[in-house]
Amino acid sequence: MSIPLRLTVNGERRDLVLEDPRVTLLDALRERLHLTGSKKGCDRGQCGACTVLVDGRRINACLALAVSLDGASVETVEGLANGDALHPVQAAFIAHDGFQCGFCTPGQIMSAVGLIREMREAGESVGDAADVERVREGMSGNLCRCGAYAGITEAVVAAARAEAQAGEKAA
């Protein structure tokens, strides 16, 4: 069996021929496209280590069959930085020590990027304590066994606020 699949991954057209309809998006990224940034922690949508953006929305890549995503646009952690210039969320994770072992980190960062977009689209601010609770809730699909949650929350809030301020300046 060979199934052609057309994806846009990090802005780049990637044509694949899958030999097997059971291949998840996560395994297609990791094993076929050798984009190993997205991690497999549970393979059943419980840990969030494989979080990527598909057509701009956060999903668990381990729960999506690749063949169901023909034509989709996928963003992974490999696509965030611009050369050596880190994405603001990536830089914030370093500055606020939002990780220890780093295994859940690609998923946390993609989840954060998606969450900040969701909050912006919904017109939610990140200006006060209630919004911090919103961030904590919004990041709770991503487990971190090391327990870096305080730094993760700080990093996401800082990145969101910086983006909001930059947006205001631009306007």
Next chain:
Amino acid sequence: MPETAPRIRQGAGNVGSIGAPLTRREGPLKVTGRALFAADTLPPGLLHAALCTARIARGRVTGLDVAAAERHPGVVAVMTPDNAPTLAKDPDAKDGPFTFRLDLLQNASVRYANQPIAVVIAETLEAATEGARLLAPRYETETPRIGLDAEAPFTPPGIGIGQPPDEGHGDVEAGLADAAARIEAVYETPAQYHNAMEPHAAVAEWDGDRLTLHTPSQGLTAAVGRLAGLFGIPPKNIRIESPYLGGGFGSKGAISGPQVLACMAARLVGRPVKLVARRENMYGPMGHRAETRQTLRLGADADGKLTALDHHTLTASSRFDDFFEPAGGVSHTLYATPNLSVRHRGVRVDTGTPLFMRAPGEATGSAALESAIDEMAIACGMDPLEFRLVNYAEVEPISGRPFSSKALRACYAQGAARFGWEKRPLQPRQMRDADGLLVGWGVGTATFPALMFEAEARAELRADGTGTVVIGAQDMGQGAWTALAQIAADGLGIDIAQLTVEMGSSTQPSGGIAGGSAHTATAGGAVHAAAQAVIAELAQIATTDSASPLYGAGNAGVIARAGRLIRRDDESRSESVGEILARAGRDRITGTGKASADPAAQKSYAMHAHGAVFAEVKVDPDLGQIRVSRLVGAFAAGRVINPRLVQSQYFGGMIWGLSFALHEHAALDPRTGRFLNDNLGEYHVPVNADTPAMEAILVHEDDPHVNALGVKGVGEIGITGTAGAIANAVWHATGVRVRELPITLDRLLG
């Protein structure tokens, strides 16, 4: 609620020095997905393996449909006891307490649920996974023994790694008889599983009798030794690469069966093989924290001084191997008492063998002891913090040795002040928040021994002012990449930006074990010694060279700083590394160093880190729902190499303590011995929204005795104290004492 705890705000300066809050050196790799974990290794010709595991807890496999699996497209081989490569050594042979028995397809017996019973190797992961399912094992099932009442308890020969099961002094019965107040309580803690986010993964490749293995390891040297024995090849033929561990927590301290099975599978098929444990595969062959039932009997006189402390632990090891959770150890060290008895008893059950899991013994024991101390304080009508101060141990209770350092009083004082403890009402159920939730405050004492293993390192300083340090150390998230660099940069007297660190490979000098909260002391000690050796040789060259401004200063008379050697008594006289080496006709100096515990110091002093944790919980009076709203920890652990990373370690530990108190519980069906929750959806660990506002106070502590760097470990202590503090806060909120952990709302209401 404050939005986030105060954090260390200093930027990531590139001036490397011990004590600076540098950000993680490997951070850019981890946030971009470029840090390669074991499962990210993709050699050409790679095959994928999947485990078939036992669905019974005791018995034997009587049939596997190998033909069905082999027929599946893409399946290359099915490895079973019939065709598994012969091993040079029985994997059940023990040659020390650190060698654990492994299930490597040597026979058909099943000794626990989820034991590997076959491996399917295929061109794709999908084919391997389906092949494993098609094996459809048949069994002869025996009734498993499960739980602490499975059999009559016995006295194990040793607990933990070879510690005596029974210790103490005085006469606890007499002490209890003399007491003005006494309590007796039984606390139960459940089996817990490490659940590092990275499942144990192994990519194995053979070249003749040489093995290359990419797999996470907290102990590379021991893992090489184990593999060399099993495969009958010299250790030098084995290369293990483990630059990044996706968490370990003890589960990657000894190589596990599935990691060895990957090597066997690669040998069987003659191609590289990747075997990544599925999450459910990790509940069985990778160890766990054993369940305990701890009975504590305490007595106190009219002033609240303890007259007796009796700490009895019942725990379980597997039917086939020994690891008995050393829960009573905390009672050796924490509170002064004239009469002390610490005993451990065991039973054997049909589970995988337990293992060290973040604060092994201390976590379980502290949860019980800190609750019991609270109950004793209440029986004495005393504030629980005051009670702890009244029973403060000036010397180590079990040994009578002085502490090498102990700033616990400062921890209590600074933590209490920050938390606002003085406003705490003595009686429970006195406080409510604006929403009508019951509010309670609790305290727990934290402690963890300052251990040290053995390590070696190599350091190099070059004429251009750059340096390199090489050590087979292991970073599972604790920050070794950064902390060891800081130690090396200071030792070599260069800016950290000029330093390269090479670590995480078994080909490097042994970095010892990343465990026991001892890695910074051990690997850091070796790095420090190697750097000192380099500087000593450089100083020898300079101070004996009449052309040098340092001539005649003597080795001890110079210090290394900013790429120069500087005369200690006259800092205007100095010379750069390049100038010294140029005249000597050298382009570099290489040195080696070793570190291990100092037996004389260990004999003279008790060495422990200490801390105090204060918890606030809120409990719904109708529903019993519990939320931790605030945690303040104050810890004294000697010299701090990097306060940013140390704070993160404390936070991580405190979250584990919260998890211990309120979340984690591996549930087995007692009839079958099978897991009811071997996945991350049903085995609960805290998510972001479960964690409270946290503060960690780094209390100053100088320790001239503990080791050359004066550091104690920080990775595990945060769990201790925290679980008890939360349990005590739940009592203070509700007046209900739950002695079976985790404290869930049904137990609170029941």
